[in-house]
Amino acid sequence: MSELKTNKVSPSTGTALQLGDSGDTVTVPTGATLAVTDGIAATSIADGTVSNAEFQYINSLSSNAQTQLDAKLALSGGTMSGETIFADQLVTRPEIKDYAEAYNASTGSGTVDLDLESGNVFQHTASGGNVTFTFSNPPASGKAGSFTLKWIQDASDRTITWPASVDWPGGSAPDVTSGSAKVDMYVFTTFDAGTTWYGFQSGADLS
Numbered sequence: 001m002s003e004l005k006t007n008k009v010s011p012s013t014g015t016a017l018q019l020g021d022s023g024d025t026v027t028v029p030t031g032a033t034l035a036v037t038d039g040i041a042a043t044s045i046a047d048g049t050v051s052n053a054e055f056q057y058i059n060s061l062s063s064n065a066q067t068q069l070d071a072k073l074a075l076s077g078g079t080m081s082g083e084t085i086f087a088d089q090l091v092t093r094p095e096i097k098d099y100a101e102a103y104n105a106s107t108g109s110g111t112v113d114l115d116l117e118s119g120n121v122f123q124h125t126a127s128g129g130n131v132t133f134t135f136s137n138p139p140a141s142g143k144a145g146s147f148t149l150k151w152i153q154d155a156s157d158r159t160i161t162w163p164a165s166v167d168w169p170g171g172s173a174p175d176v177t178s179g180s181a182k183v184d185m186y187v188f189t190t191f192d193a194g195t196t197w198y199g200f201q202s203g204a205d206l207s
Contacts (some may be wrong), residue, residue, distance in 0.1 A: 066130035088140075109158070120147040132161040138194040146189040148202075153182040166199040174201040182207055 020026055042055035061068065068156045073080065100121030106112055109129030114122050117137040124131065139145035151160070157178050166188065168174070177184050185203035190196060 047190050050177065066127040114147065114149065116145060116147060121150075122147065123150040123152065125152040126158040128154070129158045130161070133163065135163055135165075135188070135194060137195060139193075141193040142191070144189060144191050145194075146187065149186040151184045151186065151189070153178065153179060153184075154178060163197065165194060166197045167200050172202065173199070177205045179205075179207075 008182065037094075042050045042052045045055070058065070097117045101121050103121045103123070104114075104119045105123040105125075107125040107127050109127060109131055111132045111134060112124055113134045113136055115136045116139075133149075135147075153176060158176070160173070160176055162173050166173070174184075183203075183206035184201060185198045187198045190198070
């Protein structure tokens, strides 16, 4: 075993410094430090196919890489246990069964906003006075957006004021049904971000 002790070994200008030959092992003793001033290029590790940028991705791992990969949902399927947000992105060719829609119920009088970011099915029970509905956060223009409204009449008959953007068949809004707890159903659809809503009374005098 050869031993060399020195503070500095410098190769000739323009040449590389080689420590040993192919098959040799260069050992750094326990407690010693091998310092490489400019770092080691990733392409000098293993078979050289990993770039510096790819190698640096390891810096963002919070735990064992394989453990994190195993925790991901497999492409073959699995069970989601939390909310999934698609951020207005397209979901193509799904087959859906046993699904529900978000449902929003309100009670009262005055101005009532139907916010499509909170769901597409609404129920409002009139109480204490007439109601003015507003519609907010429809899909962007060029995309269709629809929602359903269930109206429950007060013990004393209340009226509805609809947004001016609603276009009703024949040009006039239908009458609300008279009578305590009577139910009317409405459906609204827009194709232009709510500039025009096509409104329909899909059922009346239900109870």
